[in-house]
Amino acid sequence: MSDMLADSPEAAPSLLSVRDLAVHIRTDGGLARILDGVSFDLPPGGTLGIVGESGCGKSTLLRAILGILPKGARVPQGQVLFQGQDILRAPVRGRIGFIPQDPYLSLNPVFRAGDQLLEGMRRHASGSRDEHRRKLVSLFQAVQLPEPENALDKYPHQFSGGQRQRLLIAAALACDPDLVVADEPTTALDVTTQLEILALLRGLTAERGMGLLFVTHDFGVLSAVCEDVAVLYAGRVADWGPTGNVLADPRHPYTRMLLACHPDRATDLVGIPGTVPAATAQPPGCRFHPRCPIARPVCSQAVPEPLRIFDGSRVACPFHADPLPEVALG
């Protein structure tokens, strides 16, 4: 599978390159193959969205990139290269900023905001504590946090949800990272705040030339923020390509059905027989074949290789050109 990188659409070296990554976790119910042969690239300064239903492996993928895989997780194969360096073997800190999903739960309630944000900088950014404070305050201004000077001395519960998310965005940018990883950073917020914060985030990363890896299941957010998209199903990449093309002309049967069912959000395929397989009981071959209306016998035997198609997209389905029956498109 690694050959797919040889003819990568971007000639420039990747900022982040995930190659054939598998993550397995031992559970009571057996071995869970959470990720199995995931590959994609993100060029410097680029933006890539990861979409998929819950349980498709998005969070585990993020945790692998951030070097915080849970206890008991194993990486039997694959690499995560960050600026050419394998960060699964030697995690980098400070150069990848992280914006967590839930601004309410991601700050420790018993410490002042400043003490928490400064701790990461103390370890991973140069300069004195005073410089760090000044830097954070200027970032607070950039993310339009009210009263930026006092924010460091407040406790998390003294901020609103939107303010906390701004705080966390500022924190993610604090060590001048080359890559920012965001885990559905706006789902906990109301719609108006969402749009504002997304625009802010996009603006800040673009202005600083930072790459952005953005996990979401909202196609609207996706098309607003991300140049490229990778669609995940059951721990594998189904589609990967420019966002506009994938959304307008989806190729993988899963993506096609998903968009037909839920033109705005990637959630469960309602009305489609079957469910997402449990991570401990993945079907052989293509993991989507039990639910796929155009599956052929070979689909249950061979894992489909990602195919490059004319617009630079890749699709992990050899029969992507086959029409889907009308019923399946709901």
Next chain:
Amino acid sequence: MRRLLRDPVATLGLLLVLFAVVVAAFAPWLAPYPEDAFESHLLQRLQPPSREFLFGTDYLGRDIFSRVILGTRNALAVAVSVVVASMLIGVPMGLVAGWRDNWVSDVLMRITDIFLAVPQLILALALGQLMSPGLTTAMAALSLTYWPFFTRTVYAETRRLRGALFVDALAGLGASPSRILLLHVLPNAAPAILVRATIGMGFTILTAAILGFLGVGAAPPSPDWGLAVAEARQHLPESWWFATFPGLAILLLVLGFNLLGDGLRDVADPRLRRSRR
């Protein structure tokens, strides 16, 4: 149950408890000298452990091994009575207090708090002494001081459960509060009550032993473990076995209940269950 047995520490507890129950049930047949519950043999007093007297003999020449076996019955009987009596008081109070936030609930919980603030052992001692000292009094006193723990447990569970969707649904269907409490809330609170009761068994055995030790529990010549340790104090350090073995018996039985309770709590509390990831 299977999850409990997969936990070695809890299994050890279960085995200890089962062992004690068997010993208690067949005590008169298991003890080599069952008549030593009452009879004394002054000629063979304070003999060290030997093949004949595994744990040695006490100051009246009685076989300590036999008396430890016979004492198991007492210990278990006291604990079961006290825990059951405490449950009979504490569980209904907790259900009622937890069901609604009104003055009844406030008053009940205040009373519970006050009882919790009473130094348990002192109260039990006082009652034990002021009424006629003896096992029954001690049991009454212990029940009177242990019920608040059940009230607390059931109160917390009831409050948690009454917020659950199914309780709302039942109330919507017009089920009466008492019906909901007894048929739906109580069974769901049962694991927590069971855990509390198991730990209460251990606690009660321990406190009853202290009462016995201080002379307000079981009276001689009862083969009570706490009483035996008290009697043994006069004969230290020469007759170390006299104090050691009855105390070890207390330790093992209480340990059994506590380990079991600990294991049950792990099973009952999904938050701290052996981690999945």
Next chain:
Amino acid sequence: MARYVLRRILLALPALLGLVLLTFVLVRVVPADPAAMLAGDAATPAQIAEIRARYGLDQPLWQQAVTHVRQVLTGDLGSSIFSGRPVVEEIGFRLPATLELTFVALLLSVVLGVPLGLLAALDHNGPVDQIVRLLSVGGLAIAGFWLAIMLQLVFSMELDLLPLRGRMDVALGNPPRFSGLFLLDSLLAGRFDMAGNALKHLVLPAVTLCLPGLASIARFTRSGVLETLQKDFVLYARAAGYSPFRLATIYVLRNAVTVTVTQVGLLFGALISGAVAVEAIFDWPGLGTYAVQAILAADYKALLAVTLVVGVVYAVVNVLVDVVQALVDPRVAEQLK
């Protein structure tokens, strides 16, 4: 903060009043007749009646209760029926001994229990966890009076390392009384020999007494840490690159100890109860031995006073616990405004 403390104290008052009434009822409703016990076996009915009249025991129970509450409210706990001395004085003499013992025991429980719990949680389901678990369950299972005797047997009688009983060697006398805490008073007086001696006397009783507390603190710290470790903010802090050590010790522990702090308050009741047996064994001249004496002599005035004092100490400790909690967790303080 001052207002908060005041409010907590005011909230504790009704409970204390309830405690006064409850203990009165419990102690007086039982069938024993204190007058008869006091008069002795050979007393004539006339003598008993006279004693009854002298202590107001002939009045209706509710009237006795009112008198009792009124006296307590004015700080008059009456005189010991047995010794005739004011109960307040007798208790004032003995309370410091118990406080010294329980405080040292509590300190030991916290200092040993919190790290043990932390280590166990960090090794969740591993060998350290199982050992700590066994220890903590065992600590709650061991009978204090028996452990005390075993420790005496080994360390005092066989090895002769530590004193068998009392607070200080008789030959040394007592340190000048300031707080009543021998350790503190000795140090204040510059008598290091006395302080050392007091410390030696404290070892066995304090070790015996600290064990149940140590066990529960270790358990609660363990579960608190485990619970906190699953929080999103821990994941976030790891992603932000906190050092694992700092994460475990400071970041997580501070959240985890909020549970433990509450536990310390509840423990105090258990400590006092434990002190009864431990004091009896080590001849520690504290409240525990006093209570046992009062009970054996049916000295109900003394008994009521002991229960009340213990209740007050318990209430004070719990107010302190709430204050500490508000200091550790800013959200608690926030709710009070």
